[in-house]
Amino acid sequence: MSESIRQESPLVERNTRARHQASPANAGITVRPRPFLACINLRGDPSDGAFTDAVRGVTGIDLPTTPNTVADGDQWRALWLCPDEWYLVGAPGAENDAVDTLEQALAGQHFAVNDVTSGMTTLEISGPRTRDVLAKGCTLDLHPRMFGPGQCAQTLISHAGVVIRYVDDQPTLELMVRRSFADYLWVWLEDAALEYGMAATE
Amino acid sequence: MLYIKCPWCGWRDESEFGYGGEAHIKRPEDPDALSDAEWADYLFMRTNPRGSHRERWVHTAGCRRWFNAIRDTQTYEFKAFYKMGEEPPGGEQ
Numbered sequence: 001m002s003e004s005i006r007q008e009s010p011l012v013e014r015n016t017r018a019r020h021q022a023s024p025a026n027a028g029i030t031v032r033p034r035p036f037l038a039c040i041n042l043r044g045d046p047s048d049g050a051f052t053d054a055v056r057g058v059t060g061i062d063l064p065t066t067p068n069t070v071a072d073g074d075q076w077r078a079l080w081l082c083p084d085e086w087y088l089v090g091a092p093g094a095e096n097d098a099v100d101t102l103e104q105a106l107a108g109q110h111f112a113v114n115d116v117t118s119g120m121t122t123l124e125i126s127g128p129r130t131r132d133v134l135a136k137g138c139t140l141d142l143h144p145r146m147f148g149p150g151q152c153a154q155t156l157i158s159h160a161g162v163v164i165r166y167v168d169d170q171p172t173l174e175l176m177v178r179r180s181f182a183d184y185l186w187v188w189l190e191d192a193a194l195e196y197g198m199a200a201t202e
Numbered sequence: 203m204l205y206i207k208c209p210w211c212g213w214r215d216e217s218e219f220g221y222g223g224e225a226h227i228k229r230p231e232d233p234d235a236l237s238d239a240e241w242a243d244y245l246f247m248r249t250n251p252r253g254s255h256r257e258r259w260v261h262t263a264g265c266r267r268w269f270n271a272i273r274d275t276q277t278y279e280f281k282a283f284y285k286m287g288e289e290p291p292g293g294e295q
């Protein structure tokens with residue numbers, strides 16, 4: 001990205017310093033936006049060794065083939081989206097080089113690599129009431145017996161399409177959402193968390 | 203609310219799915235060779251059974267794969283879920 005272009009989080013008017021200061025003590029949930037994470041949509045045939053070798057060579061990851069699971073590498077994380085599609089998530093700014101490198105490594109193969117970084121944003125939700133709040137708009141069972149380490153899932157939270165990822169047993173869950181839905185999701189979270197208290201943080 | 207088993211993602215709520223009508227309807231090899239009545243039969247006529255119905259669903263809010271299911275049209279009970287390209291459990295009807 002050119003230095004002259006300023007990136008702006010879709011939540012810039014929600015996650016303000018005033019909102020941070022208005023956060024209650026002992027909040028039931030804490031929302032932490034993680035804007036600008038690199039996000040690449042990758043498609044290809046995981047039964048084709050040439051494809052998986054090339055992806056491993058660039059990302060260091062063996063693409064997960066078990067539905068709704070995550071594979072972590074040093075620089076990148078792969079989330080299963082469907083039998084031939086993954087999100088590759090990495091550090092902010094890493095997307096441009098990675099797209100170029102992947103396209104070179106996969107040249108001649110049947111694949112698709114698309115940078116969707118600017119179309120997505122990420123919210124990290126943590127705190128003791130995380131599952132109670134999400135349960136108000138999500139039909140997935142997020143109990144750790146059903147949704148634990150290494151798992152992700154595409155689903156709906158109050159009509160908004162999200163990818164939920166298990167982070168830790170705080171509990172912390174991560175929501176990837178299209179940036180145009182981020183404001184809606186934030187307002188929904190504020191409402192759903194009203195009875196528990198919602199903190200916002202940088 | 204129905205509870206539906208995506209062949210990839212497992213049991214999910216009906217709100218994540220879309221319905222695609224009767225399954226296993228084969229597009230005619232050579233539409234130009236058909237009469238209007240035969241083409242209309244392909245396009246519009248469905249078996250509409252009372253009881254076991256083989257039908258298509260798509261996991262719209264999840265993995266976005268199409269798959270097939272067998273559902274009882276009287277009780278709404280699902281009898282089976284199977285991937286596209288797989289034979290219906292219980293064989294041809």
Ligand SMILES: [Zn+2]
Binds near residue numbers: 210211264265267
């Ligand atoms: Zn699915």
